[in-house]
Amino acid sequence: MTDDNGPPDDDRTVFMPSGGGTPPIAPPIPAPPAAPPPGVTSLGTSFAPMAPRLDGDRIQVGDVLNHIFEVKRFIARGGMGEVFEGVNITSDERVAIKVMLPALAADPNIQAMFRKEAKTLTRLSHPALVQYRVLAQEPQLGVLYIVTEFVDGANLSDVLGREKADLPTLIGMLRCLAEGLRAAHMLGAIHRDISPDNVLLEDGRLDRARIIDFGIAKDLDPGSKTIIGDGFAGKLSYVAPEQLGDFDREVGPWSDVYSLALVILAVARGRNVDLGGSFVDAIDKRRKGIDLSEMDEPLRGVLAAMLAANPAERLRSMDAVLDLLGGGAAAPVLPREPVKPPPTPLVATKPNGALKYYVGGGVAAAALLGTVGFIAFGGGGGGAAPEATKPAAVAPSVSAAATARAAVTTVLPTVGCSWLDVTQALTTADGVTLALAGVAGQPIQAEAAVSQAVQKTGASVASVDFAEVAPIAAEACSSLDAFRAIRSSDTTTHLAVPQRHFEMSKLSDGEYAGKIAARTVLNLTLGTDVKDFALYGLDPKGIISPLIENAAMFKAMEKPGFPVADLGGGKYRIQADADAAGWSGILLLTGTGGFSDDLVATGAGARSPEWRKRFADAAAKGGWRAEMVWFKMVDELPN
Structure with missing residues (x-):
């Protein structure tokens, strides 16, 4: 397991999940003014206090981060940082604690990216995804870390070949992981590093596979960067051709589609796929196509559609994968003719x-x-x-909330792949609080556009609540954009x-x-x-x-x-x-x-x-x- 996560963009910022909405932002818990006796928290929970040390930016077994998470044991070290097992001392929940390397945590670009990513990661909720709990800074040590649920199980890469997976198991595993990635994609993030290393098997079972390490997840804005820039991100043997620079670097949900197919192929073969070597070799192997002759139908046909080298010819979304598997959501059907009560149904x-x-x-x-x-x-x-109700008309006012509502309403028609309404605008001591409802293909970008519109009025943004904004598939964007171009005004x-x-x-x-x-x-x-x-x-x-x-x-x-x-x-x-x-x-x-x-x-x-x-x-x-x-x-x- 590697630590591919990073810090928020604001020192001493904590992101807490809030049941599907934008996580509230709050400062870390400081030491109480009147310090409790050594080894006892303000809640009366005993723990070993952190002793002064020379390497103050590193955590050790026994540390209690933010008076909440006690570090129990070291698990692994990777290119991004270290991973520990921990426990929430107030609830006894086992957690995984991933601590970013100081050099990465000090980069303001990384901080800015992870502030945005934290809002997505803590909203991810699916049985096939490891749940992210909090992204925080420990005030005494200054380390930045992320906490996820702890999954007690083996890493998929460590068990390849130990047990032969039959066709129903392979199809079930593919469907489960595709549904999890679909949930992530609909929140605007792609993983970009789907590989056996980033799949945990709860209790060692293939039918309980869980995806981890969304730390290099990249939102769907082609101009955004990851912690290693616009270049390669992911395991060389499992990334899609476009992640290696082929096909104009067109990275998107279809890239995870490709990688997921290779993971299922590795499970079926009982060994890692051989698509590595040099970058040139890796690209050439992908262009030649993947040998699927040993696979049985119908899985062979599904994997073939997922593994087309050209992204334009590949299944473009997890929805398409699920549809081909026969496990996607059913299409809507409505009456096409006036309803008339006949004598028989x-x-x-x-x-x-x-x-x-x-x-x-x-x-x-x-x-x-x-x-x-x-x-x-x-x-x-x-x-x-x-x-039938109308959105409440804003009375003539110079309040920050009224100005912000007007500014956001003006900018919403320009937000691509969305249909959004401002349902609430309030002025608080911390700035303007907004709530929106509707749908958005790229919620992160939509939320950023709303915040920028408010900031241009000179007001500060206390919060933007997207809890009632449903993610929508990319396939809906063209129709949403066409309908939004003829959108009625709020007064009609x-x-x-x-x-x-x-x-x-x-x-x-x-x-x-x-x-x-x-x-x-x-x-x-x-x-x-x-x-x-x-x-x-x-x-x-x-x-x-x-x-x-x-x-x-x-x-x-x-x-x-x-x-x-x-x-x-x-x-x-x-x-x-x-x-x-x-x-x-x-x-x-x-x-x-x-x-x-x-x-x-x-x-x-x-x-x-x-x-x-x-x-x-x-x-x-x-x-x-x-x-x-x-x-x-x-x-x-x-x-």
Whole structure:
């Protein structure tokens, strides 16, 4: 195990995870004003105090860092620093402590990079990823270190060949690690060093593989650097060709795809792959292609698609890997025709064959399936429902928060691959606090753009909360950018959700009666300014499916038992039931009509620059305007 992690950009800064949002920044815990007796913390926990030493920037077994983490034993030393086993003295949790080399920790460029990376690393949460706890500085020793959960198990590189892995085990391992890397990629970070050295096997089991050492993870901005610059990063035998300078150095999620395939190949062969040598040899071996003749189908075909030397011909994302394995999220399916209650159930499917909607017994249940699962539009128009809401208008004010909100709202249309709304702007003693909601393909860059917009107003940024910003796949970027170009202003809000999260529980009626599902609500306001409109379902993989194709179809659904309830005054409620947790989005297009499913709901691969021009031309001709909401189904309470 090597230590590939580094310090934050601000001395005495601690990054703590906060359950998926941007980790709060706080100073390290100083020694209390009135020192406790030697060997006892202010909490009454005994430990061995650190004695003065000549090498004050090195830690030793027995040290207690920040009065929290006791160093128990040395594990390994690598090019980036040292790794120790430790324990949280207040919770008894075993942890891994990775201490950066002083020379690296003193580099301001490294500090700046790791301040940004800490926000990503502490947000990573997946069974296939080792969980990062905190990035901190020890005030007495001055060392910078990162704490992760401790995984009790063998390193994959140490067990290659000990046990023959069968085909189901290999496929399961590939699916598990691909899902973990997908979670990292969707937060804007790529690993760049996927190799057997960076995979731990919990309890020595291949089906409990965990990825470690995201310390050289690089955000998706091609201009950003790693701790060793723009050059090589990773193990020579396992990196992708573009990491060696081939194919114009086009590094991205597809680079991890290549490396992951080599790891699975090494497990199948029971030995490391032989793709090293000199840089020239390594590049040449990759261009010649990888021999997969010993692999069985269907794994051989999946690995071949992952190991194309040219990144443009390779599977471009972990989503694509999972889809090819048959383990990806299902594509959404929504009704393509006005719903009419027939005497017997009607089943309609999307052209891509993904799901259906059902109508029968005089009660309609239009269903859509996104990455979040099966969503069935519920019946019933009775009962009050929250009205559609607009973002609160900012009253004329010279407050820092009002100025910051205006500045951020102005810059958001320029943030590529995103759809974001400012949901809160407050002035605090430490500066402006902002909260946003929506989706972003590169959350780190989006957050940086927001912070820079605020700073340009002369205000300081206390915090930017992205907890309600869902990551979205790169395949969705072209459509997001096209829709954002015709985005409606905040003063003309027609589509809203009363809340961002909908809790799942056992439903008593509807399509999922007796099953665990969430009952979601969409609020639609149709004023005289809306001549025609269409609704589309979205998912974080970039798939777009038609839901309501025009106003005429919507009118046909305004009947008792149908999912549309007329609340009066041009306000409507659309109720939907969802049976799986996750994010889902709705796109509303308004204008003079002519909405074409073939134009809007195209496959992600069909959204070329030519498509964007056709969409822009149609939008200009029809006076189209776009609105979008995202919400999440969660299962957090006992059912």
